[in-house]
Each structure stands twice: as C-alpha cells, then as structure tokens.
Amino acid sequence: xxxSITIPSGVTSISASAFQNCYxxxSITIPSEVTSISASAFxxxxxxxKLRFLPTTPPTVANSNAFNSLPTDCVISVPTGKKSDxxxxxxxxxxxxYTYIEE
Numbered sequence: 001x002x003x004s005i006t007i008p009s010g011v012t013s014i015s016a017s018a019f020q021n022c023y024x025x026x027s028i029t030i031p032s033e034v035t036s037i038s039a040s041a042f043x044x045x046x047x048x049x050k051l052r053f054l055p056t057t058p059p060t061v062a063n064s065n066a067f068n069s070l071p072t073d074c075v076i077s078v079p080t081g082k083k084s085d086x087x088x089x090x091x092x093x094x095x096x097x098y099t100y101i102e103e
Contacts, residue, residue, distance in 0.1 A: 007031050014041045016062070023047055029054065036060045043068035052077040052103070053086065061091035076100045 002022055006029040007014070016038040019025060025045050032054040039062045042048070048070055053059075056079050061067075070093060078086045080102045087095035 003027070005029070007034070009033060012036070014038060014059075016040055017043070020044055026050070028052065030059070032056065034059045036062070037066050038062045039065055040068060041066045042070065045069075046071060048074045050075050050077060054079065056082055058082075058086045058089040058092065061089070064091045066091060067093045070098070072097055074098060077103045079103070 002025050004027040005025065009031045010033060011031060012033050013036040014034060017040045019028070020040045020043045022045050024047050026047050027050045028042070028048065029052040034055055037059050043065055046069065051074055076093060076098055078100060083100050083102050086092055087100055
C-alpha cells in the first residue's frame, strides 16, 4: 500500500527488486547520492506516475529490466540541463515512449 517514497539522503545504491511489484507506488524520488540501480529495482510498479531523479550524473543501471513494465504515462523528472544525459544513458526507459522533464 506504499503510495510515495523519497529515498533518504545518504543512500548510494538501490538493490535488486527493492521496489519490484509495488503496484500502488505512484511517486519515487531518488536522492543525489545514488550512483547505482540494480536489476528489477522498479520493475512492475504499474501505478508509478512520477519517477524523480536528483543525481546530476545518471546512476549506473544494472540492466534493462530495472524499470520493467513501468506505465507509459510515467513522467521521468531529471535535473535541469541533464535530460540528454539521462535519455542517452544505458538501460533507462526509452525517451521515445516515456516523457522526460527537467526540474
């Protein structure tokens, strides 16, 4: 029944399957210290409406299933001036399918 989470500052990695199958999760904020995201970390979060990244350098994503089956209307927020860094990073959701915004 988790609806929203801001991962605490100081967290540097998101482990495999950390939020997998959190169907009611609508919003996630990833702190600037995160440098890596493991397999299936956010897989099958069917209710996710906003995924907000605070790191200025895109965290390394272990493989393409880290964001498996996100709803196509999920908005991905990245720091201002960093959109091309995120859309060009390996294993991130496809910018042709998902909307990336800068905040």
